[in-house]
Amino acid sequence: MNTIAEHIADFLKKYPPFDNLSFQELSEIATSIRVINLEKHKLLFHINDILHDSFYVVASGVINLTVIADAEETLINKCVEGDVFGLRPFFAKNNYMMTAKAREESIIYAIPIATFRTFVTHNSNVLEYLLESFASNSSNPNEIENLHGKLVSDNIYYSDQKSEMQYFQSLSYNTTPLKITTSSIVQEVAQLMTNTITNSAIVCQNDLPIGIVTHTDMSTKIATGRYSISTTIDKIMTSPVVTIMENVSLAEAQLLMLKYNVTHLCVTNDGTDKSTVKGIISEHDLIVAQASNPGVLIKEIKRSKSAEDLKSIRKRLTELIQKSLHKNIPLSHINNIASEINLAIIKRSVELAILDLGSPPVRFVWLSIGSQGRKEQLLSTDQDSILIFEDVTPDKYRDVKDYFIKLAKRTTVSLENVGYELCPNGHIASNMLWCKSLTDWTKQYSNWINTPGENSNEISSIFFDLEIAFGEHKLEEAIQNVIFNNVKNNVLFFDFLGNDALRKNSPLTFFKNFNVEELGVNKDKFDIKTRALMPLIDAARLFSLSYSVKGVNNTYLRFKQLSIVDPRNSEIYLNCAEAFLTLSKFRTLEGLKNDSSGQFINLHELSKADKEHLKNAFAPMRELEELIKTKFKLTQFS
Template sequence: MNTIAEHIADFLKEYAPFDQLTFQELSEIAANIRVLNLEKNKTLFQINDPLHDCFYMVNSGLINLYAIADAEETILSKCHEGAIFGLRPFFAKNNYMMTAKAREESIVYAIPIAVFRPFVANNAAVLDFLLENFAANSQQTKTSQNLGKSIISDTVFYSDQKAEMQFFQALSYNSNPIVVTADAIVKDVAQLMAETLLNSAIVCENNMPIGMVTHTDMSSKIATGRYTNTVSVDTIMSTPIITVIENVSLAEAQLLMLKNNVTHLCVTQDGTNKSVIKGVISEHDLVIAQANNPGVLIKEIKRSQSSKELKQIRLRLADLIQNSIFKNIPLTHINNIASEINFAIIKRAVELSILDLGSPPARFAWLSIGSQGRKEQLLLTDQDSILIFEDVAAEKYREVKDYFLKLGKKTTLTLEKVGYELCPNGHMGSNMLWCKSLTDWVKQYDAWMNTPGENSNELSSIFFDYELVIGEQKIEDAITNVVFRNAKNNTLFFDFLGNDALRKNSPLSFFKKFIVEEEGIYKDFFDIKTRALMPLVDSARLFALSYDLIGINNTYLRFKQLAITDPKHSEIYLNCAEAFLTLSKFRTLEGLKNDDSGQYINLEEMSKIDKEKLKNALAPMKELEELIKNKFQLTQFS
């Protein structure tokens, strides 16, 4: 079973009714599922649409179901992760009675009814569940008897269990295919294929695709002498041609090739043979895409023996990020995947250093801090880390610290070769200041938090965003305990952090104009990192520490959690969460375009719409500022 189907099966088994099926049954269903990436406000089906051949399940995002009552659209249900909807085709023959629309970027599984029906027939619990789900009154939810953990409503089933992180797959293909007419001569087409090094050509009539000629057709029909090379190409072409839509997923493309026993698919604008040709997907493209599958990359990282090999994988991660953004996959998913791969690379760099230096003389923890620790590093920014080793006897301290400093130096140099620049401020495990014993680290955090601004090691708030990459979980837990113990009622600390969050330069002038750089090579550029993203990062951290949100480092997730913890201000937090994603996407696109950290945005190159989008994303900051001033009683900069 391929990796994508495996991950789909893992996701399904967490939710009813799929938790009633065997792994074998789940695998079969997963292999036939279509993965749909829906943009915000995209309609999946609407009232009176003919029924689809599948029902749906939300993998991530939010789908709303609407009905029309008194000539107005009324929201019936909100379908979150794990919700099943659109079951009408199972039980009814008439058209849809409601509209399903994505309220945010969403990933939805389309589960073919023909594939699922046999499992329903053989499993009474599954059938009962679906019937109850379909028949229940759409306005009220009730708990399923036989599946206690579920909450059910009309065509929606929702369970709040957290799903595992999803691996999804972007697919690149040849957007410059050979296109010939039906009367083209085989010899000429063969020559064209040889010159362009392509192994297929699309045959057209009136600019619409009617067939495909591949290398295989040439060898099995011409080279064997069945036809001469002077016949017209329509004599040997494979027809009908199998067409797909532009943003087809790897899983869908694989299924179509297997089902139709073909090696090439023709990409058209609307997925039919009656629209403009956009390109060709070959089996080779699928192999390449699978090589960039996150699961495959992580396996390769674990086997890597040098910084050179790790660098190659890091470059493929950049392609994966670019493709995923291009395909409009939600940024939160891309972040998850990129962080897993970044962490695997750092972990492998530490392991290679240990293979070189010999076993560590004490237990330790390597923590990524800053953007890596927050799992927000989509671009190649600098590395930030700290190294903590367990307490050892005084006479061994020097020798143990020396080992870990060497480990820190070796690892940071490996990572530099991979492409992660050294931190200009020296916030790395290779620095004596940031490589020390647990007791010394506890003293460091105590000093930072109880006398902020006083000690020589200027408090840098990135030390409060950390994630264990390799080593002892207990060591990280000990630091977390110290941080949250010190945070309790610590007015001085929050006063310092609050003022620090407010001190960042404002992004817009009084007249709502972007405040840009006044000199240097980035003159007239907008510093999206310092003026827009950092104030959100700092504020999310500030509130997370004050509300005891232990273990949530990611800025987007911190705001989402704050909306639940402090419901009175939930709207502000949710607006900030959305703003953070929008701004991050702008920065990432800029960085990918210029192959840098994306910190400075060239406003001249932006479209009017994008400028407006950027400006709107800065809107929640004013309210956030007021909230900080009120909650932490800040009147002026201290």
């Protein structure tokens, strides 16, 4: 046997399942192994790639395994020396369900399945080990006692198909949609739709989607005689079309259809209408795939008549979150579903208040701020909100404001009855300070940004995390413009916000122990919100405002976006994104266990491996702190 094969056999012998094989068997396997050198960020296989004829072992370096969630790449696992992955070809015929990418320069051993299969069939220990791994949902590298040589499942969505978790799996859709142009004639399109037995056609310009025509358009606009059959399609199309990235789950697709009140979603290359069309998802696709899923909750919310109805739905959402976590569904994915349901509950509460009070005198917008504004509210934490109404003449101002204060009070009381506690700092729309006209809000934001700390000891940073729950989008856009126009090159503002971000206490003491509470009811517990999550939340907001990252409020997604806009520091941002998910999961599990906000972690209840896992999540914070100091030229606390 040659020395390279001998070296490989020696290496494999140290790790399961190879430690169940004799050295002679390993030597035979080693002679057929292919050694792959992967450069940093190089792909080994991609989601939906055709299966390879080998599975893989990490000889050195780190391989990241990711899935698509929230139309984002989400890290599921890190494979280090001795870890086995890419087993799908052993047990399944369909394509890869994950992407494997080198996090750093790595050496991988590719073991041909044809060669290895013989040893599997003759060794029950090896077979059981592989089967157990493939069928497991383990996406936490620390769950297997944090040992090297773990076998990583690439079957993250494996399930018995009985629970609603199947609705987090990718949805099948029509990959050959009917494409037409704006100048197409209605009669010809109707004929094409009949011939191809389809109920929709995507209107494209340079292969980019600009609109959609459905069977409903034909029956309501053509069959009724409103338009002639000889008219061009641009007269009856719906524009813009709602676009989405592929690998969307049934749950997400249904939520989007309900949110935008559409029956079709256009699948594009990057999920926007600025890239080529890949397919179409219809309501029929959902009906075929559907049984019971989070979309049902949205429908029930829309039909709710009282806070009591909404409360029972919120309780079911908590159960859904708990099941999702136990199934190891990616946290970013759970967040997306939960936030849509939370926003729907807020929206319905506003609607019920309007039904009680009568129509509003002018247009307005209800904005969630804080954790709801960042779409990070998995647990029933407190409610934070502001209300902006259109400008009115001075003589009408008082009456208009009175109406909206009444509306806000009814809504916040209703939400309190649902289970969202009132903000202890009074950051709610029913507070006179946080319910006012667009002009007043413009002045408020301008003052906060241009004279930070002058009228108060702090800027309430949560006011910069906004998510529309109900009302006029243009009012929300106007406030976003005020924010981004004022923060541009504003040294004083970033100095204030930067120092505020740095002022948070460290999660660990000088001796690397947890910085726990010293007094009160939470004595000896770890405040994961203040000491670990808030520094990441504050930093993500700070950098996003600095780089004018618009339309992204979620901390995890902010870090992902920052890794693109500031590629030199992408590694730091991506590590922070990963750390944020880890810490959020710890907090959520604590909250679900104790029916609390999960802010204070009882360290005595954590295993040694969990404590290490928690400490490891603090690692990127030091680099992030240095990045803040460098970027904003901060040398000391102000």
